[in-house]
Amino acid sequence: MTMHDQMRDLLAAYTAGSATRAERQLVGAHLAACATCREELASWQVIRAAVRAASPRVAAPGPQLVAAVLARAGVSAVRGPTGAELTLATSPGHRLRHAAAVLSGSCRWSAVGCGWLRLWSWRWVRRFGPQGGW
């Protein structure tokens, strides 16, 4: 990989501000000596500005959205002392295990229900079904 290839990979991250310190130093040192990469950087900066300008800047829904989600999850939540934060009554791990237990329980029950239904249908067929078998 040539230095330019390496730079091409790094310049977008450098422009975005997500490059590591070592990468920033590498890019900085290279840019001082390379007009092509300075042009490349300038074009990424133009793109960054355009992408940021094009992305909608709107406020996110308020904290009531979290309360609505917790309500959907069936989690009891109470207001914290400051009123700014909700304190969760149970941990997600606990909720997950609980949900899994409920789910497996209901599967067991539906298996029992299906078995019973099959037995009941069979009896019904024996009683009212066609004579001489199927």
Added chain:
Amino acid sequence: MAPRWPALYDRHGLALFGYLLRLAGDRGIAEEILQDSLLAAWRSAAGFEGRSSVRTWLFGVDRRQAHNRLRGKRLVWVELAEAGEVVSVEPGPEAVALAHAEQVEIAAAVARLRPLHAEVLGLAFVDGLSYAEIAAVLGVPVGTVKSRASHAKAALAAVLNEMSEGRR
């Protein structure tokens, strides 16, 4: 210890909502997907192994929920052969096209980007995610993210060239 979901939402809600808004293009739908995402995150929190940052994980959950909701509607989610995305514009002319274009033209070109390209640029330049983080969110190798970013830039330059030729 229970994670403080409202605090997580305070910290990441705006970015997560902005991402969904870019994907869905509609505030109402974005809000619904955000609710679904938070619910999905809540339910799968026990499985979070800390291999990525919480932020990256939440973006990934957002994306999967958006994928479920928007499949076949607005976004082209099909990962087309990456080779097919290459636009044959060399780095030099790209820089020239971008340097000489008017702001309005660049905005118009950004609006015409393919969703896969626009998504990478948004995650990089609006949300400040690194290539490695974007790769984790999209569930693709880092190399794919790099090539999408590079193709996005080439595509922008191609659109700008098209516009300038149209004016002649």
